Amino acid sequence: MNTISKDQLRSYINNVVYLTEEQIALVLSFFKPSRHLKYEVLVEIGRVNQFMNFIDRGCVRFYFIREDGLDMTRNIAFENEFATGLASFISGEPSMEALQTLEETNLLRISRQDFYYLLNVIPAWEKFFRNYLEYAYMNNLKIYQREIMKDASARYKELLRFNPKVIQRLSNKIVASFLNMSPETLSRLKSKADL
């Protein structure tokens, strides 16, 4: 009942870095299955994020909460992607952002302690982490650039092109928060696009 196949994770890792069979078995042994309901909060703001998460099935969003209570969605990740509050995971400091499932979600998670242990015992694991950090850095920069540079309509079109799953699978409220626009603006853009 609590088993989640590690095949997807194994392929993901094999695509990034060459590990021996023994090494990949060790790595996978540290990833533990974890099942979550829709809208479960995985990391609260102000708590240290103790896990790196691979999404086997489902969806996770990353968000900040503004002083006026409005939440601002920074990122959304789906199955076959990692989803980790990385700043807190790296630094061990309380997280500035929260992580929450948006669907029923199955994760494979490795603890900070086990992850850093692997960095010590498997030198090639450094390359995996480098790849992770490189991707996370570039993704963040794109999010920042979108936020700073583009108007509502351009942000919507870009999302439709590069990550249509967000629009197809998630509620208007979440999509609007991700695009930093009101749900009304989003509805207007959507109906325009349908013409």
Place this chain on the structure above:
Amino acid sequence: MNTISKDQLRSYINNVVYLTEEQIALVLSFFKPSRHLKYEVLVEIGRVNQFMNFIDRGCVRFYFIREDGLDMTRNIAFENEFATGLASFISGEPSMEALQTLEETNLLRISRQDFYYLLNVIPAWEKFFRNYLEYAYMNNLKIYQREIMKDASARYKELLRFNPKVIQRLSNKIVASFLNMSPETLSRLKSKADL
């Protein structure tokens, strides 16, 4: 005339990772001195960034240019820091952002090719790069959060607390662009702070 001491860079690296004398000598041999005037553009938007830069002396800013021509300063780095258009350096794709000196600046630069060569021949160099990426990721997330979450006055106060050199050394025009506010708003906040 074209010599720039590598002592500062050597200490920086030694603080991050343990390398043998032979390894550090090899690493340093790939960093070449490069002198730049005030306001020189080091990386243009749309060009691939070929160098990782260590600032021995001076100051470098990172900026995007909006469609309306306004430039948006994302980051500013000073002496004894690295300053690299990292997304383009990693991906080999054209840079979305530009880098420009804001003072007379002495750099020590390593080419992409030499940097990735070092990753192959010195396994410990992976740890240096990991540390670089971790710092860059966390710095970016802070910049994003500041932009999304804080009003003008809070952004100014935060900068004054964490990076006062920006306000002390640079023009109001640059500081305003970094804080994403008009120069008039910045002047008002500065004169308030003087009271």
